[in-house]
Amino acid sequence: MKPYVISNVGMTLDGKLATIANDSRISGEEDLKRVHQIRKEVDGIMVGIGTVLKDDPRLTVHKIPAKKEDNPVRIVVDSKLRVPLNARVLNKDAKTIIATTEEINEEKEEKIKKLTEMGVEVIKVGKGKVDLRKLMEELYKRGIKKILLEGGGTLNWGMFKENLVDEVRVFIAPKIFGGKDAPTYVDGEGFKTVDECVKLELKNFYRMDDGIVLEFKVKK
Numbered sequence: 614m615k616p617y618v619i620s621n622v623g624m625t626l627d628g629k630l631a632t633i634a635n636d637s638r639i640s641g642e643e644d645l646k647r648v649h650q651i652r653k654e655v656d657g658i659m660v661g662i663g664t665v666l667k668d669d670p671r672l673t674v675h676k677i678p679a680k681k682e683d684n685p686v687r688i689v690v691d692s693k694l695r696v697p698l699n700a701r702v703l704n705k706d707a708k709t710i711i712a713t714t715e716e717i718n719e720e721k722e723e724k725i726k727k728l729t730e731m732g733v734e735v736i737k738v739g740k741g742k743v744d745l746r747k748l749m750e751e752l753y754k755r756g757i758k759k760i761l762l763e764g765g766g767t768l769n770w771g772m773f774k775e776n777l778v779d780e781v782r783v784f785i786a787p788k789i790f791g792g793k794d795a796p797t798y799v800d801g802e803g804f805k806t807v808d809e810c811v812k813l814e815l816k817n818f819y820r821m822d823d824g825i826v827l828e829f830k831v832k833k
């Protein structure tokens with residue numbers, strides 16, 4: 614059994630999640646409230662370490678009225694345990710799980726010890742990179758039945774490739790960032806053929822701020 618996974622991003626018309634200089638001010642105020650409403654409704658919110666290193670996100674519910682217990686469990690996928698100990702995602706505002714690989718060395722062991730002392734749970738699944746399917750099973754066992762996957766593009770690829778995403782909600786801003794190397798919604802290796810790509814069913818769409826939100830179910 615695995616959690617139900619909602620992938621949500623704010624994206625420009627040309628599919629970017631940030632500029633080549635990592636400016637990622639894409640969602641408007643109303644859309645951020647929509648995102649925080651989803652955060653309030655899920656059991657876990659998941660990002661890759663790239664997002665933590667570039668954005669230092671809090672991953673708590675703070676754009677709409679909420680109590681501390683409304684904060685979902687924060688999950689960071691971090692193969693090499695690069696998360697800085699002063700990252701906001703490690704603060705006391707919510708529970709945090711760091712998912713890393715099974716490879717271990719003295720430095721990593723030391724960091725796990727420090728994280729554990731901070732009250733952070735470290736889950737070790739996979740070799741080379743985190744085994745996302747096994748991670749989903751571990752999270753489900755911990756009562757995490759619904760997850761908001763916030764990105765970024767590399768983790769989104771890993772989750773789509775493993776067929777672990779159930780729903781897609783995307784805010785598209787009326788902006789074009791350009792940039793061959795700018796981060797996009799789904800980066801990583803990419804599918805070679807249309808046959809093997811992720812197929813979606815459009816369920817809903819509506820205006821939001823100066824853009825539009827599209828909602829899809831992933832066809833399984």
Ligand SMILES: NC(=O)c1ccc[n+]([C@@H]2O[C@H](COP(=O)([O-])OP(=O)(O)OC[C@H]3O[C@@H](n4cnc5c(N)ncnc54)[C@H](O)[C@@H]3O)[C@@H](O)[C@H]2O)c1
Binds near residue numbers: 624635662664668690
């Ligand atoms: N606009 C949005 O909605 C939004 C949302 C999130 C992030 N972002 C942007 O995305 C960028 C960060 O994305 P990114 O691609 O650099 O990093 P990411 O956040 O996708 O993290 C990727 C990292 O996770 C780790 N990882 C471990 N196991 C993995 C696996 N099985 N599959 C994939 N990754 C695995 C690897 O270290 C990998 O480099 C930033 O610019 C951030 O601002 C934007």
Ligand SMILES: Nc1nc(=O)c(N)c(NC[C@H](O)[C@H](O)[C@H](O)COP(=O)(O)O)[nH]1
Binds near residue numbers: 640669
């Ligand atoms: N939906 C969405 N629209 C955006 O325009 C944007 N930049 C993000 N970025 C995703 C990232 O994971 C965090 O949502 C932000 O970095 C804010 O983080 P916090 O509020 O501190 O949790 N997400």
